[in-house]
Amino acid sequence: MTDERATDGGDATFEDLGLRPELLKALTALGYEEPTPIQQEAIPPLAEGRDLLGQAATGTGKTAAFSLPVLQRLAAHRTDRAPVALVLVPTRELAVQVSEALHRYGRDLGARVLPVYGGAPIVRQLRSLESGVDVVVATPGRALDLLNRGALHLGGIATVVLDEADEMLDMGFAEDLEAILDATPEQRQTVLFSATMPRRLDALARRHLADPVRITIAKEQAAAGEAPRVRQTAYVVPRGAKPAALGRILDVEAPTAAIVFCRTREEVDSLTETLNGRGYRAEALHGGMSQEQRDRVMGRLRGGTADLLVATDVAARGLDIEQLTHVVNYDVPSAPESYVHRIGRVGRAGREGVAITLAEPREHRMLKTIERVAGAPITVEKVPTVADLRARRLDLTRGALRESLLTDDLDRFRVVVETLADEFDLMEVALAAVKLAHEAAGPVDDDEEIPQVSFRPERDGGRAPAGRGGDRKPPARGRSAGGPATRLFVGVGRDAGIRPGDLVGAITGETGLTGRDVGSIEIHQRFALVEVPESAADEVVQALRATMIKGRKAQVRRDRA
Numbered sequence: 001m002t003d004e005r006a007t008d009g010g011d012a013t014f015e016d017l018g019l020r021p022e023l024l025k026a027l028t029a030l031g032y033e034e035p036t037p038i039q040q041e042a043i044p045p046l047a048e049g050r051d052l053l054g055q056a057a058t059g060t061g062k063t064a065a066f067s068l069p070v071l072q073r074l075a076a077h078r079t080d081r082a083p084v085a086l087v088l089v090p091t092r093e094l095a096v097q098v099s100e101a102l103h104r105y106g107r108d109l110g111a112r113v114l115p116v117y118g119g120a121p122i123v124r125q126l127r128s129l130e131s132g133v134d135v136v137v138a139t140p141g142r143a144l145d146l147l148n149r150g151a152l153h154l155g156g157i158a159t160v161v162l163d164e165a166d167e168m169l170d171m172g173f174a175e176d177l178e179a180i181l182d183a184t185p186e187q188r189q190t191v192l193f194s195a196t197m198p199r200r201l202d203a204l205a206r207r208h209l210a211d212p213v214r215i216t217i218a219k220e221q222a223a224a225g226e227a228p229r230v231r232q233t234a235y236v237v238p239r240g241a242k243p244a245a246l247g248r249i250l251d252v253e254a255p256t257a258a259i260v261f262c263r264t265r266e267e268v269d270s271l272t273e274t275l276n277g278r279g280y281r282a283e284a285l286h287g288g289m290s291q292e293q294r295d296r297v298m299g300r301l302r303g304g305t306a307d308l309l310v311a312t313d314v315a316a317r318g319l320d321i322e323q324l325t326h327v328v329n330y331d332v333p334s335a336p337e338s339y340v341h342r343i344g345r346v347g348r349a350g351r352e353g354v355a356i357t358l359a360e361p362r363e364h365r366m367l368k369t370i371e372r373v374a375g376a377p378i379t380v381e382k383v384p385t386v387a388d389l390r391a392r393r394l395d396l397t398r399g400a401l402r403e404s405l406l407t408d409d410l411d412r413f414r415v416v417v418e419t420l421a422d423e424f425d426l427m428e429v430a431l432a433a434v435k436l437a438h439e440a441a442g443p444v445d446d447d448e449e450i451p452q453v454s455f456r457p458e459r460d461g462g463r464a465p466a467g468r469g470g471d472r473k474p475p476a477r478g479r480s481a482g483g484p485a486t487r488l489f490v491g492v493g494r495d496a497g498i499r500p501g502d503l504v505g506a507i508t509g510e511t512g513l514t515g516r517d518v519g520s521i522e523i524h525q526r527f528a529l530v531e532v533p534e535s536a537a538d539e540v541v542q543a544l545r546a547t548m549i550k551g552r553k554a555q556v557r558r559d560r561a
Helices: 021-029 037-047 062-072 092-105 122-131 140-148 165-170 174-182 199-208 239-253 265-277 291-302 336-343 361-374 386-407 411-421 426-440 500-510 534-545
Strands: 003-007 052-055 085-088 113-116 135-138 159-162 189-194 213-217 230-236 258-262 282-285 308-312 326-329 353-359 379-381 485-490 521-523 528-533 556-558
Touching: 021 062, 021 092, 037 052, 037 062, 037 213, 062 085, 062 092, 062 159, 062 189, 085 140, 085 174, 092 113, 092 135, 113 122, 113 140, 122 140, 135 140, 140 174, 159 174, 165 174, 165 189, 165 199, 174 199, 189 199, 230 361, 239 265, 239 326, 239 353, 239 386, 258 265, 265 282, 265 308, 282 291, 326 336, 336 353, 336 361, 353 361, 386 426, 411 426, 485 534, 500 521, 500 528, 500 534, 528 534, 534 556
Parallel strands: 003 213, 052 189, 052 213, 085 135, 085 159, 113 135, 159 189, 230 353, 230 379, 258 308, 258 326, 282 308, 326 353
Antiparallel strands: 485 528, 485 556, 521 528
16 A cells, blocks of 8 residues: 655654664755755665655755665675666766765765766766766666666666656657666665656556555745745737747846747757847757757856857756856647646756746647646736836846945045036936946847737637736627627826726726726727727717826727728
């Protein structure tokens, strides 16, 4: 019978988990103070030799959760050549990361850890296997290759770990995994970790795990009054406006480092070129690139000479970028599980991350499905306007000046200010200095407004609800009234910051109409046009003339066109 456990953390220490002195010493040297929830729950049963099925996202500490028990059971400074543990991972990058972690934890045990993966010289890997290893961390394809060559001997394997198992199945490794598991002893310990638990993965677990402990890490809840760890936002954008909208959003968000996910290689290359043209240091990453090219890209991102990675899902699997602050879905992922994997890369180690999705008007239902699977609301927001962008850049200028005032030695500039103060007012001097500092960051040459659209109504006749903070373009005119519609002229527009939601709110708040009674809305620079049922037109005109729309009085009349 499966042992079911769910956890949201506790106060245990690594000493409480019964780890051997060599491991405690390594953890102390690395600055680890207390186990994460998954480590607290997984380490004791794994150290006892139990099979385990763990569902946990990236960033929860699962590498240590399976690595420490493997090393706990490892004989110190063993000399046998055949490995006793095998860790299977989906990508080269993850193989390297897991290997480095095992090496750091097991240094005082003399643990011999070997990463094996495609795209690297196999001769070196063959030589290392011949010399003897304790733990092999492998991608399934290269592990099967070495197994077929007779170079990888699995007869002495005591523990097999499948890390990010759902990703390996998605990448087509199901048959490879079955072949590798069949080559290991029947009495082995089997450990499976996955961010999601699709049905076919559950079937694999039933075949290969014996009476496993099942651990599900509860989603971490933010404390009262505290911001959520990952801020999830969506923008509704027409397909043709996506490149411009993404550039505008990134300008306002100003990420330290971001991954932008695209569906195809062609889209990756095209978008990378567009973003570089906008002044970003963007790098492309997709399956059409060689391993050497991939390594160079990752080196530039980790070294800080690039701040945007534009990638396909397959190419970005297994990547762990410490400084990552934003994940962007350029398209709504077709599989909700992909969304969960992507956003798991940010909001780690107590830092806030941001997940942004660009959705087309027809994709409301897909976004709602993702919201349910992710277990958190996705706020729908309006694409930043030119005015928003300018305000954001002024904020950045203000922040930079404030930091300089607090931290820099400014005395060497005092003579300049004192000289100018003899001729000009100090406020004028300060304004000129701020202007120069602001313009040094680059002019806002993006003065084209991006169309503000909203989700299309659901086919079942219901209307797509607006997300918190989002605008909604109402359904087709007169839907509930059923009669003819009249178009009204409203004398405020984009210059006044007017959005469709402002007009809908004013009409429904001051008349007996509902949002479904309001028809199409057009927002122009200095005015707006809105359709309402003919039978209620006079009532709406009078009501809007008597109220304020976003703090402004507006001329309202029937449109003469």
